[in-house]
Amino acid sequence: MPSLPCPAGARAPRPSRLALALVLAFASPALLAQQAAVPADPAAKPADAARPASAAKPGNLTLDTVQITGGQRSEVDARRLSTAPKTVIGRDEINQFGDSNVGDVLRRLPGVTLGGPPGRPGGDVRMRGLGNGYTMVLINGERIPPGFSIDTLSPEQIERIEIMKAPTAEFGTRAIAGVINIVLREALNLSSTEVKLETSVEHGRFSPRASLTRNDRFGDGNAYNFSTSVFHSDQLTETSTRTQTFDTASGALLADRNETARSIGERQGLHLGSRVQWRLAGGDQFVLMPFLFALRGTTDTRSQLTQPLGTAPYATSHTDGDNSDANGRISAQWQHRLNDDGARLQLDLSLGGSENRNKAARDEFGANGSQSRTLDTDNRSTDRTINNKGKVSLPLESGHSLVAGWEVERAKRGQTKTSVENGVSQLAGFGTETDSTIRTLAGWAQDEWEFSPAWSAYAGLRWEQIATTSRTAGSQSDNTSSVWSPLFHVAWKPDESTRDQVRLSLTRSYKAPQLGQLSGLPTLSVRPNDPSNADSVGNPDLKPELATGIDLAYEHYIGRRGVTSIGFFQRRITDLIRSVTSFGSVPWSDTPRWFTRPENVGDAVTRGIELEARASTDELWTGATPVNLKASVSFYRSHVDGIPGPDNRLDQQPKAQGSLSADGKVAGLPLTLGSGVTWTPVTVVQTSPTQESRSGTKIGVDVFGVWAFTPASQLRLAASNVSGRDYLSGGSIVAASGITQTTSTTQRTNPVVSVRWELKI
Numbered sequence: 001m002p003s004l005p006c007p008a009g010a011r012a013p014r015p016s017r018l019a020l021a022l023v024l025a026f027a028s029p030a031l032l033a034q035q036a037a038v039p040a041d042p043a044a045k046p047a048d049a050a051r052p053a054s055a056a057k058p059g060n061l062t063l064d065t066v067q068i069t070g071g072q073r074s075e076v077d078a079r080r081l082s083t084a085p086k087t088v089i090g091r092d093e094i095n096q097f098g099d100s101n102v103g104d105v106l107r108r109l110p111g112v113t114l115g116g117p118p119g120r121p122g123g124d125v126r127m128r129g130l131g132n133g134y135t136m137v138l139i140n141g142e143r144i145p146p147g148f149s150i151d152t153l154s155p156e157q158i159e160r161i162e163i164m165k166a167p168t169a170e171f172g173t174r175a176i177a178g179v180i181n182i183v184l185r186e187a188l189n190l191s192s193t194e195v196k197l198e199t200s201v202e203h204g205r206f207s208p209r210a211s212l213t214r215n216d217r218f219g220d221g222n223a224y225n226f227s228t229s230v231f232h233s234d235q236l237t238e239t240s241t242r243t244q245t246f247d248t249a250s251g252a253l254l255a256d257r258n259e260t261a262r263s264i265g266e267r268q269g270l271h272l273g274s275r276v277q278w279r280l281a282g283g284d285q286f287v288l289m290p291f292l293f294a295l296r297g298t299t300d301t302r303s304q305l306t307q308p309l310g311t312a313p314y315a316t317s318h319t320d321g322d323n324s325d326a327n328g329r330i331s332a333q334w335q336h337r338l339n340d341d342g343a344r345l346q347l348d349l350s351l352g353g354s355e356n357r358n359k360a361a362r363d364e365f366g367a368n369g370s371q372s373r374t375l376d377t378d379n380r381s382t383d384r385t386i387n388n389k390g391k392v393s394l395p396l397e398s399g400h401s402l403v404a405g406w407e408v409e410r411a412k413r414g415q416t417k418t419s420v421e422n423g424v425s426q427l428a429g430f431g432t433e434t435d436s437t438i439r440t441l442a443g444w445a446q447d448e449w450e451f452s453p454a455w456s457a458y459a460g461l462r463w464e465q466i467a468t469t470s471r472t473a474g475s476q477s478d479n480t481s482s483v484w485s486p487l488f489h490v491a492w493k494p495d496e497s498t499r500d501q502v503r504l505s506l507t508r509s510y511k512a513p514q515l516g517q518l519s520g521l522p523t524l525s526v527r528p529n530d531p532s533n534a535d536s537v538g539n540p541d542l543k544p545e546l547a548t549g550i551d552l553a554y555e556h557y558i559g560r561r562g563v564t565s566i567g568f569f570q571r572r573i574t575d576l577i578r579s580v581t582s583f584g585s586v587p588w589s590d591t592p593r594w595f596t597r598p599e600n601v602g603d604a605v606t607r608g609i610e611l612e613a614r615a616s617t618d619e620l621w622t623g624a625t626p627v628n629l630k631a632s633v634s635f636y637r638s639h640v641d642g643i644p645g646p647d648n649r650l651d652q653q654p655k656a657q658g659s660l661s662a663d664g665k666v667a668g669l670p671l672t673l674g675s676g677v678t679w680t681p682v683t684v685v686q687t688s689p690t691q692e693s694r695s696g697t698k699i700g701v702d703v704f705g706v707w708a709f710t711p712a713s714q715l716r717l718a719a720s721n722v723s724g725r726d727y728l729s730g731g732s733i734v735a736a737s738g739i740t741q742t743t744s745t746t747q748r749t750n751p752v753v754s755v756r757w758e759l760k761i
Helices: 015-024 029-035 072-080 102-106
Strands: 086-089 112-114 125-127 135-139 158-164 178-184 192-202 205-218 222-247 253-279 285-309 316-337 344-365 371-395 400-421 433-452 455-472 475-492 501-511 545-558 562-584 593-616 628-640 656-665 671-680 683-688 691-695 698-710 713-720 727-734 739-747 752-760
Touching: 072 086, 072 545, 072 562, 102 112, 102 158, 125 135, 125 178, 501 562, 545 593, 562 683
Parallel strands: 135 178
Antiparallel strands: 086 158, 112 125, 158 178, 192 205, 192 752, 205 222, 222 253, 222 739, 253 285, 285 316, 316 344, 344 371, 371 400, 400 433, 433 455, 455 475, 475 501, 501 545, 545 562, 562 593, 593 628, 628 656, 656 671, 671 698, 683 691, 691 727, 698 713, 713 752, 727 739
């Protein structure tokens, strides 16, 4: 880890000031000079000392105790009063940049990045730079449904986002990198209607969107919330890919291929979400939460391939794609008061289902225009899920709060894959259908203990078992894994006259194999099979990745809304899962083919340092114009045993990432302006002794302006991905056959400009 020098003759800064200095250095050197002279806020008071030790703490570990009413004060308090490390993002920040999908909101949050090119939705959500599967994403405390893409959620449907850098027993421990819990809109005891009409334009293509949110009361103390949005998306994707093949021994170039592709994609979608809340006799409560999402999309892709050296497999290609996705879930929750001392019982039941279909027809043509190859693929999947969970909360004496619960889930998936090349089925002798069942059992208990105004601790234990059965072509494979996860969190306030605190977490977490990684039904490459376009197939014998972790952080609170923090984390992982590319005989083909297969390859370690600062200038300097400043920067290191360095890192993990934003109202005008930037440097990963992957620098620059005509009506103008940088990606593989193949893809990205009218009735 790099050292942080201190100038000669100067005292080493406090950790909180050091974090603020490092992070806000991106914003303004003048801020740093004045920050050192900022006096302690005389209005700050030790709020914790005035709160009884046994009182419920807002923003703590259980969903039903979280009551965020909006505004930065409540969100900062929720963070400060939680024993486990937690950050709460409220509606003000969610709506700040006028994003059209929740993915754009997430990528600006500290320590969170998205895969894929900048300015485009659809990338997997990553915390601490770790790739798909290491971050547990929840919606209302439940794992996201199979096949559900998080970027399809509309920000208008979200009440708040909770980020937990270390797992807890209640939410689950499939969270080596951390937990992101997206809480949908809540029913409030007020009547309001919000309407938003928007259109965005990217490279001359328009994408309109409209949303409606309604909140009202009915009966005696009952309330409901209803939100819906519809959208149409029209996007152009342009890529250029160069593939080179070398003789490994001599380095001689054997083949050089360049392909340019132009794809037009259109999507139409509908979201419906609601929360209906009944207050029952005796303080009980019943909540019903239905959710529905539907999407339909088409793509038209045309490419040209030139190969000055070697024989080209085709000269041009044309691919028509058609996909549809429907996802629905209904959840019910009953909260029952057991006694007058605060003991409660909560029962949850949810039913969900989804259907997904992807069809593609690809035609390839030779240089003379004659058709050389046709390929038709059709992939369909249906998922059905039932989940039951419950918990009992018992406030005890001496500041203890004991919570215990269970979870039972059964998910069933049916999947069909067909691939017909030149009129011949490629899977005819292997099988095209698979049925899978996943059964999850979990039991957990946690005790949160506030034994003095300066100390609070949390101890938890969770046991979870996942059993998977998959049937393909008359064969059956079974996989069962179970994990015990002890968890410990402690928060210490060194000085009771301030709100500063130190956090320590010791945890055990894991990453379960995904269903597709266990399935024996292969996915065939749509392009001519080679090392860069390999088939993929699962491995039913995979074991889960286990991780032991430590998190240590120092937080310094400034005034009512500001906070700076510096933190360190480490995870030691065993049974790491990696996809390995090989060439050989496969059951689904009469000839050897290139294919990738996940395997447990060994152990790994990842560690990092994270810096964050949030402050308002009027709380830093008396009389300053209020400007909200948010910044973060993180540095990551990792290595995988058994793979040569120097880039033997965990998949997709960059060495660093950062973000910076500023916004505020213009004095004398009903105008709010803001801007933000996110940054991820070049990432090179040696995934195996013979394979390497690479992705280029990602810089996202966003700006917005909001003009308020009345308190209930305003116009928003925003631009995202202003820099419009090309996105680079690629990799290389050294094959046992004596060749080395490298690929390099450049994808053009464009600025996106949007205009939105927002009305409250």
